Amino acid sequence: MNIINRHILIETVERLCIEANYQIEQDVLDALNESQNKELSPIGQDVLSQIIQNDIIAINDSKPMCQDTGIVVVFLEIGNLISLNFDIYDAVNEGVRNAYQNGYLRKSVVKHPFNRENTKDNTPAIIHIKLTMGDNLKITVAPKGAGSENMSLVKMLTPAEGYEGVKKLVLNTIFNAKGKPCPPIILGLGIGGNLEKAALLAKEALMRPIKDKSEDEIARKLEDELLDEINRLGIGPMGYGGTQTALAVKVNVFPCHIASLPVAINIQCHASRHKTIIL
Amino acid sequence: MKITTPLTEETINKLNYGEKVLITGTIYTARDAAHKRLVNLIVNNESLPFDIKNQIIYYVGPTPAKPNEVIGSAGPTTSYRMDVYTPLLLENGLKGMIGKGERTDQVIEAIKKYKAVYFGAVGGAAALIAKSIKKCELIAYPDLGAEAIYKLVVEDFPVVVINDCYGNDLITENIKKYANGGKNNE
Numbered sequence: 001m002n003i004i005n006r007h008i009l010i011e012t013v014e015r016l017c018i019e020a021n022y023q024i025e026q027d028v029l030d031a032l033n034e035s036q037n038k039e040l041s042p043i044g045q046d047v048l049s050q051i052i053q054n055d056i057i058a059i060n061d062s063k064p065m066c067q068d069t070g071i072v073v074v075f076l077e078i079g080n081l082i083s084l085n086f087d088i089y090d091a092v093n094e095g096v097r098n099a100y101q102n103g104y105l106r107k108s109v110v111k112h113p114f115n116r117e118n119t120k121d122n123t124p125a126i127i128h129i130k131l132t133m134g135d136n137l138k139i140t141v142a143p144k145g146a147g148s149e150n151m152s153l154v155k156m157l158t159p160a161e162g163y164e165g166v167k168k169l170v171l172n173t174i175f176n177a178k179g180k181p182c183p184p185i186i187l188g189l190g191i192g193g194n195l196e197k198a199a200l201l202a203k204e205a206l207m208r209p210i211k212d213k214s215e216d217e218i219a220r221k222l223e224d225e226l227l228d229e230i231n232r233l234g235i236g237p238m239g240y241g242g243t244q245t246a247l248a249v250k251v252n253v254f255p256c257h258i259a260s261l262p263v264a265i266n267i268q269c270h271a272s273r274h275k276t277i278i279l
Numbered sequence: 280m281k282i283t284t285p286l287t288e289e290t291i292n293k294l295n296y297g298e299k300v301l302i303t304g305t306i307y308t309a310r311d312a313a314h315k316r317l318v319n320l321i322v323n324n325e326s327l328p329f330d331i332k333n334q335i336i337y338y339v340g341p342t343p344a345k346p347n348e349v350i351g352s353a354g355p356t357t358s359y360r361m362d363v364y365t366p367l368l369l370e371n372g373l374k375g376m377i378g379k380g381e382r383t384d385q386v387i388e389a390i391k392k393y394k395a396v397y398f399g400a401v402g403g404a405a406a407l408i409a410k411s412i413k414k415c416e417l418i419a420y421p422d423l424g425a426e427a428i429y430k431l432v433v434e435d436f437p438v439v440v441i442n443d444c445y446g447n448d449l450i451t452e453n454i455k456k457y458a459n460g461g462k463n464n465e
């Protein structure tokens with residue numbers, strides 16, 4: 001039995017929110033450096049060099065890499081041998097509240113989609129819980145900005161549209177988004193399941209390390225082909241034209257209904273922020 | 280190219296799409312909610328909280344400043360959400376905008392008609408851009424928090440010209456140029 005202390009959980013969530021916003025992951029920084037070497041457009045190279053400089057300043061000066069410090073997405077994987085004698089949703093939100101106050105992060109959440117009054121503490125977080133076996137509590141904190149989230153979508157295709165239909169939808173979506181999601185982007189695709197499962201698969205795909213490949217053969221082929229084709233659209237860094245539009249494409253698949261082909265496209269900007277810890 | 284604010288006709292005429300520019304001088308912040316208020320004031324013939332003639336508006340909602348900082352992280356927000364308000368501001372003398380992403384045809388038209396310029400900054404380069412901001416003063420709408428209007432004094436603020444006063448659009452031109460992996464170039 002692993003008994004989780006409420007204060008430790010709150011402090012952990014607070015720390016992960018702040019670290020995610022201040023410190024870009026090394027794999028993303030490496031990918032940005034690589035793309036700077038590959039970029040053909042001089043403006044594109046310049047944009048990438050500003051992004052890389054920015055991410056290093058953010059680490060050195062302990063400040064947010066982007067002013068949109070996002071709405072916080074939290075994934076919790078809770079083992080069956082974990083004991084929690086408190087309200088976990090409440091505790092996570094307390095961690096978020098502390099982080100956005102103490103870490104000088106921007107509060108970007110409104111109470112109601114129509115009234116749009118700011119909650120002033122960036123809560124509530126969007127919390128996804130999965131039950132697992134064992135005595136681990138795995139926490140992933142992923143603040144997500146609106147620029148790239150606003151260009152994302154879920155679409156129910158017909159099975160007849162198939163593989164090529166998915167590619168067409170993705171390429172159209174990315175082309176129409178152009179510079180709005182702050183390219184170079186990372187693309188998370190969730191294919192299969194149903195409406196909400198596809199969306200969650202796409203978000204989970206964005207949590208994968210930048211270099212890993214899907215274990216599913218068809219998904220892996222789709223990842224490679226789409227990365228190549230997206231980078232031929234000409235959008236480039238910040239949409240100012242160029243060859244480096246996406247750093248990676250991540251495809252997660254799941255079984256689905258005989259009559260459905262759900263596709264979720266979740267776009268992640270270059271400020272890809274997520275931190276994971278196991279308690 | 281280095282330029283200073285307020286923008287003169289001579290400066291604007293020299294700015295061609297694709298030009299890298301460093302801006303020094305005073306600029307004003309405003310995003311969705313502040314734009315809505317500014318446009319309402321103009322429609323009702325009331326005076327604005329600052330004179331927009333020949334000025335630049337920067338679309339930004341910064342993070343809170345730490346105790347020893349002028350401003351927090353302060354990168355551009357996506358410009359298309361301001362598109363519905365922009366032509367009226369240009370008609371009333373605004374000359375420059377800094378944001379990210381492309382504008383609608385109506386805005387590009389208005390930029391040409393009223394001889395203005397739209398600059399792109401690098402989205403997400405918020406910590407880097409903050410280094411070029413030397414002063415920050417709240418001038419209107421404190422109730423809007425990060426969306427309030429601030430007067431900023433900037434030094435060598437890095438941008439690129441996206442839409443110039445001749446009706447050109449960097450985004451359309453350059454995406455064509457680099458489509459198919461830049462092979463259309465060769």
Ligand code: SF4
Pocket residue numbers: 066067068069144145146147148180181182269270271354355356402403404
């Ligand atoms: S899309 Fe990402 S990098 Fe761009 S402004 Fe939003 S959070 Fe920042």
